[in-house]
Amino acid sequence: MELLGEGKKVLLGNGAIARGALEADVDVATTYPGTPSSEIADSLSMVARYLKNSGKEVPFYFQYSVNEKVALEFAAAASHAGLRALTCMKHVGLNVASDALMTYAYVGCKGGHVIVTADDPSCHSSQNEQDNRCYAKFAALPMLEPSSPQEAKDMTVEAFVLSEKLSLPVILRTTTRVSHARGVVKLAPLNMTFKKGKFEKGGLTVTVPAVARKLHPVLLEKMEKAKEISNKSPFNFVEDFGGEYGIITSGVAYNYVREAVDDLNLKCKIFKIGMSNPLPDKKIAEFLRECKKVIVVEELEPYIEEQVKIIARDEGIGVDIYGKGYGKLKRYYEYDMDIVYSTLAKFFGVEWEEKEEGEEITDRPPVLCPGCPHRATYYAVKQVAKPDTIYPTDIGCYTLGLLPPYKTADFLLCMGSSIGTGCGFSKATEQPVISFIGDSTFYHAGLPALVNAIHHNHNFVVVILDNSTTAMTGHQPHPGNDIDGMGNEAISMDMEKVVRGLGVKHVEVVDPRNLNEAKEAVKRALEYDGLSVIISKAPCILLERKYKKERKLYQINQEKCRKCKICITKFACPAFYFDGDDVKINAVLCTGCGVCPQVCPFDAIEEVAE
């Protein structure tokens, strides 16, 4: 097992964070999966199951929590029992956890607690590209910002120490290009033990107003101490390449800057910020005084730039400070080598030949997999629903219903929003409303919205796409499963009982791979006057293929095929392709799900022996 190895390894940034937590002898780790953070927790889950299967004691407790808020609350409790805790999530996950986070900062922690937020500039797999460094400032929490897998590991270990020194949870902020970069990581020894903590009663831990008022100034005092630490932190360092121009940078942008200095032979000083909240004000002031002009190179918000400008003003330093808006430095999307090289060439007045942009190439967006049960659900719904039906959708693979030919996605904000906005659309319009939500997302944030829909007797249809896993992020277990993230037995929710128990009167469970059954269920749900729920239940095909060895195989009988192309234009399974004018099925891609023969009006799709 690579993560338990020694020496030097090529690790994913996320793997390096997991290893860092193990080196720090973490006691409790919690998460809700989300790209680009998922592999941190998945690595710990794998370590736990590996040790368990080898008959060894697992030296920590790990949990895929129902959502990020619960994950954070769980770990906060562990910290207050004196244990070391890690909580990982994607950037928008911290929005969910933010209610807990803001007050947790007041209460502080006991055992070291590291909160990882993995941001996603350029929205590679997210609904926005918010800069979560702002959360550190907003909540007043220390933050470390690694640039490479090695730093990701080193900073994780140090974050636990820092957290205990300050009695504050520490935010470790990565971005996609740090979490999903691989690099050489020098490992330190592991010394892991399983511990139980003890909660000491009587502290200032009940945040009624009188207590909260006491705690806020305490928090600000802690952050003053954190500033002193930041001014001395080895993660905030200056590299001197001669000359009088300065570059201040952090995160993955440092790598582009550092390579530009070599390639463009820039005479400069680089201030690399690794502890970015609180910023090292004195060290920055000192740096500014030594420079003739300064440029701040950071992705997304001018988070460092604005604070550096304030420091310059407060210290009366008249140096010109450039940043967002200069050269190619924008406030949106991730940076790359070309953006940084071009901008620095301008700043330093050196030669740089702008490279040609590549031509526009036909997109190859991800699509629902061959055999994906969501395709069957969408096909059935589209056969029955009126054209003006509104389809609020949610976060998961099924958001791909957005693409033609299904177009079963009209509105999306965040986890759980399909049901909340379904309530609103059903009341605000006279259009039919069908909301789609996945099983993991339903447990995560759909439940309160469903309660709202039931209580107010809203009239719309909720389709829960239950594929028995958190598919999009890599098949993590959720409350509907009977095994947890450590490989232990868990109590699985019975989705139908949950929905009925809450008070939904019209509930149907269907297997969408039986198209007629699914269509009839959708018809009945649309006719029902009131809230109806369809649980469209069939396992994720990727999981089914892993465990099911036998599969059926289908081919097109060319004599029967009339080339109506419904299988391609309406059903659109990627296993179908044109061979000249003929429609064929790619035998490698076909999963044998058996839905397409129900789609073909001429019975031309036939089962064949493999």
Add this chain to the structure above:
Amino acid sequence: MKKSIVVAGVGGQGVITAANILARAALRDGYNVVMSELHGMAQRGGNVECSVRIGDVYSPMVGNETADAIISFEPLEALRNLQKVRKDGLVLTDINPIIPPLVSLGIGKYPAVEEIFDKISKHCRLIKINADEIARKAGSILTKNVVMLGAATALNILPVSEESLIETIKETVPPKYIEMNMKAFEMGKEEMRK
């Protein structure tokens, strides 16, 4: 020393595994290595690209016209990444198109393969390989990524030693498939010698 290789293809072709093997072989040879990859939707038929950078490097991604070579598992994906390779660099690509499902629906167009090859040849050196066919001959389409690594080795575009590459492949694939993968590696190499 600075070497950058872009590995590209379509989700499910083993692109990330190939890039990973290359990166770990580089460490085995004692080099510094960084690489970038994108997860999440790769399994669902989207395009996948990894940059593997070896030597005095910091950035996990390549800049335009800085890569020494592109190893592409599909022609259109070679074209998509073309601006990343230097004009004195090389593109090694498989010749079998995978038509994006949306093209079948009439959204977007898949250019004629010859047109793709023309464009690449105008930019830099182009080497074509029918890696699908070789992989099937070796025993399974799943060995395609190892065929590509074998071909790249014969073309001398990888800055790592053949021994390290072979050891890393053996470490990566399940034991019962080692033999098949070694055959695929040799056949990829052999094809380039022709």
